[in-house]
Amino acid sequence: MAYSACGVVLLAGCASMPDSGDLRGVESTPRQDTQVRVFAMPPQEDAKPPTIVQGFLEALTSDDPHYETARKYLTAEAAKTWQPERVTTVLAEGPGLVVEPSGGRQDSDDLLFTLTGSKVAAVDSQGAYAPAGGSYHQSVHLVRDPKTDQWRIDGLPQGVVMGKSDFQRNYMSVDKYYFASNTTPTTGAQTVAVADPVYVRERVDAMTQMVRSLLRGPTTWLGPVVRSSFPTGTELRKGVTALTPDDQNKLTVPLNDKAARIGSTVCDSMAAQILFTLQKLTPAVDEVALEARGKQLCSLAEDQADRVAVRGSVQDPAYLYFVDGKHRLVRTAADGSGGKPDPVPGVLGEGDKDLQSVAVSRDERKAAGVSIDGKSLYVESMASGGSLGNPVLTSGGATPRDRLTAPSWDTEGDLWVADRNPRDSRLLLLEQGAGEPLTVETPGLDGRIKDVRVAADGVRIALVVEKDGRQSLLIGRIERGEKSGGGPLVSVQELRSAASELEEVTTISWAGDSRLVVVGREQEGVQQMRYVQVDGSTPEGPPPAALTGVKEIAASEDDQLPLVAYSEDGIVRLPSGAQWQKVDADGTAPVYPG
Structure with a gap:
């Protein structure tokens, strides 16, 4: 009730700090109710140098549109040249502050401070978020104005810096939209x-x-x-x-x-x-x-x-698909309103070939299935009649673990899959799910692809890549062109990490226009399920309800549809506002179209 109208919080910026060289943390402002506006106080008369620096740092976390209050802590020249919009550096905690001995005597007219911390991320001038690591060290120089006898900052890094809690309170992630x-x-x-x-x-x-x-x-x-x-x-x-x-x-x-x-x-x-x-x-x-x-x-x-x-987030799939206990492709209503799952029309629903993993085209007319030994990939129409054709792709890997991943369809109607054969590990594309497989170029890829998921927009791809026993989630940009001698050229460019803190990624699925759901484990941690943004940031809101023993996950870009998982209880579904519910005790490999 106290926040029914917009409040105003004044940051006094007058905490006591030492002039000597010991390290102190600048307290991050607690996360506020979203209706509260936070403003900072200008520098007080005769404020000491540490108080000037702390007041400036607090002003950076306020809701002052053009940082006018923060500029009052700067000299006139520094205020003109400082560009706060250039970059926002996010630290694990509020920046620490230490006085450099080389900055002069305590009674001198200039002092040098160093801001310190552990970097978490950076947001550039375009608003693009990028995870970051390592230590942060930047200098802030203060001088005493000979006319007013007041301390002001005349040397500082471009951009703004703040702790993670302040960043979460001040900033929000928003999707802007362009066309493929x-x-x-x-x-x-x-x-x-x-x-x-x-x-x-x-x-x-x-x-x-x-x-x-x-x-x-x-x-x-x-x-x-x-x-x-x-x-x-x-x-x-x-x-x-x-x-x-x-x-x-x-x-x-x-x-x-x-x-x-x-x-x-x-x-x-x-x-x-x-x-x-x-x-x-x-x-x-x-x-x-x-x-x-x-x-x-x-x-x-x-x-x-x-x-x-x-948009992927507004496309409504008709069915949820999975492999039943007889290793057939079956389906049930996507919204959970259906009863017992039924085999899909067509040969993959008839049980002539035991399946390990499946993918259904986004128009729900074709299905791709990998044989239970992981060796062969079949693509068939989901229409009644017909017989099983020859596999469109065969892996030469020695064991199922070294053979084909689960396939994934893009918005073009093309089929993506990775061959994990150590002697010929590669990412492959089959145009319209048929023909000669095209090897996709993956510059910068370091490791073997374990899982492949193409976004509904057809221009981004999520890969789980394994190296030295560690699995990483990488997001790449799909570029299409033509080879110099003719023929299509497809590549995945500028792979970047989307969940760097996880050392084991069990399964992934797209869960929105710019969001994925990931099941994995941090170092020395337990398995967890979370949402991540394609830029590596963590979206607002709670993670999915906990579920043990998750082996595969399926989400729709339409967040109104239930999250589905294959766990130690078989196929289970998570309706909105409810707990996990069992769908099929013997089922595996759940997927929505895509």
Whole structure:
């Protein structure tokens, strides 16, 4: 009740600190209710150097939109050159502060401090998050103003620095959306929307921040495989400082002249990008209108946006699939409303070939199955009739562990699988699930692929890679082109870790447009289930309910559908707001389409 209206918390910045060289921690501000606005106090008259530094660090964690209070702790020249938006460095705890002996005597007119800590992550000027490690050491230099006799900071690192708890309170992860530039979904003429997660300051007009970020373009990592509908150079109209929807939840976005000559189709695509991007922000936006030169260019409602582009999070699979006790492919209603699982139509549901793992195409017309010995991959139609054909791929690995992984379908209708044969370990692609397998180039891959999962957007892939007994979750960017002599060229570029603290990754599944669910174990820890973002950050909200002995996990990009697992109890399902429920005691290898 106390927070029913926005509160204001004043950070006094007056904690006592020593002038000598011992190490002290700067206390991180406790996580506040989301309705509380936090502001910092300016420097007090005759404040001592340590208090100036601490006050400045506290001001960095406030909700001051342009860091005006923080600048008051700087000299005039330092305030002009300091660029807080360049980078946000996240430390495990609030930065420690130590006085350097070489900074001069205690009664001198300049002092040198060092900020210390253990790095957790960094957020760059685009808002892109990247996990980081190692120690943090940066110098802060103070001088005494000869006219006012007040201490101020005249030398400091660019960007801002704060502890993890302050970062979680101040920043939020939001997906901005672009369109896949190298995929053409076989299910229709629509383009595919791709989520590009960035971090913005939560209580500093996040809506306007996100629109500006969207207009600036995708993050560097995702840029090569997506495009934006906004013409190059498009910005908010000069003088527009804030965007707010009206009482009908309609947001009007005034743009500069770069957008004045666009056609209606392009305009709808631009509006769809904004609607997708703002869908989880408050206040709600149900419609977007774009303007340029004082005239409305177009208007698009939320229920029309999904006709502009396909998003994995709004595609509704009809069924959940798994392998039953007779090693057949069976299915049950995806929403959990069905009764006893039934064999799928077609040969893979008839039990002619015992299956170990399966994948169902996103249109639910084809199925791929790996034989129980892991040696052969079959692709068959899920239509009644027909007989089992020859395998489309065969592994020469000596044991099941050294043979084929579970397959995965992309939005193009192509099938991905890895051969774990130590003598010929590789990632393979079968166009439309048939033909000669194409070896996918994987520059920078160090280890053997244990698991493969392609995102619904078709431009990102999650790989579990094993090396020296340790499994890592890596996210790569799928690039498509042509070889110099002709023929398709497919590669996975810039692999990056998404769960660096895990040393054992048991199973993974995509669980949203930019989120995965992972089952694994930290060093000397126990098995746990958690959500992770593709950028390596941890999304807000609780992890899934605990479950022991998980061997495989299946999630849909649509978070309204239950999480499903293969555990020591067989196939189990986790409906929203409930506990794990048994589906089939003898089942294995659960999958949603994809």
